Amino acid sequence: MTRRIAVLLVPMLALAGVIASGTWLVTHGRDAAWSSSASGGTAGWQGWGGMMGPAPTLGGMMGGPGWLDGESEPVNDLAEAREQAGRFADAIAADLRVGEVMRFENHYYAELEDSEGANVTEVLVDPRTGGVRTEFGPAMMWNTGLGISSGASRSPQLSADQARGAAERELPAGMTLGPAEAFPSYYTMHTLRDGQIQGMLSVHAVTGDVWDHTWHGRFVEMSEPE
Template sequence: MRTLKSLWVPLVALLAMLGSGAWLVAQDDDSRRGYGPWGGTGMPMMGGAAESRWLSGDRDPVDDLAEARDRAEDFAETLGPGLRVGEVMRFANNYYAELEESDGAKATEVLVDPSTGAVQLEFGPAMMWNTRYGMMARPGASARLSAEQARATAQAWAEDHDGLTVAEAEAFPGYYTLHTLEGDRIEGMLSVNATTGAVWYHSWHGEFREMSEGA
């Protein structure tokens, strides 16, 4: 049994997520690999706060990375002009995709429901910490932590969680996201708040399967 993956979440973030209908649960390692973020309906667990933050599916299953990329591209068009899809990953519970600005800068992270094709902003940091596309956007906010400092913070957290290591820190508006590694294999991912240094493990994905770096 791995150690408990309990993470501190600011009270305001918790209240906002509960208000939006998103699920936030304390999880151990067994539930980390089994938690399905889409609930039992296959629909995004969000309210009507911002229609551009989710794209309903047609209940046509998403069978591979290419189809997940297509769905993420459709979502990107609704979220903002010039956005495109970068890295796409397949996990046991969902597909994950990074959205990028036209200049290649990271914009935000999204989830694609493999059962229905529904797409939404990813739970956690993309919703709560992203200062441009999140629920509490603060355009123009500057990062206090560098990528190197964020990686050091993430590595210290990982070492306390069964000896995981971390890859390079990728900068999003207001936070950094890093792959967590078991040896040279991707285990999952976590994010570091660029202002506070808080760590948020992405506990909703399940086991990593495969990835595509770009279109």
């Protein structure tokens, strides 16, 4: 990495760290990260406009997609969240579609897929306004397709099973994992307790670093692609 690129990345990394409430690398701070998640600590929706400024059109950071304004209309259910995520997908590429959609206490979450069903990125939908943005954390920072790391040449080295193994070593007692879903250069999987979804985490496919998604809040419901 050249010095110029490194200088550019530093403020972006710092910004993303603030947005994600300091939740970074469970491997090096898992007790704080997991306790924050358990107590309901989350970045929520505060600061989108205040930190990033108004953005009426789809805009990105260093080439990756950023966020898309809603129409200040509440998103009331999974179907409406899927529709809004679809608008975001259409603004990126004509062949993208919305996969899994989940409702959490703080927002809606959606996976975007390509025409062959491969995961492309993860997004969040604001339930108050319908605004859509690239998800905090791995989708923004690790994704080599549509994130800040877009264009990085490092090939994934961990298999899905190896990624699960890395995540399992960091799980609190009594928690298990769902299947590892591959995204460009990382994996995301649900965290479970007694078979019920509690949240999710991601594992970097090159380094094996683990990032807990503490910003979601309590899981409510989900829907699969139609």
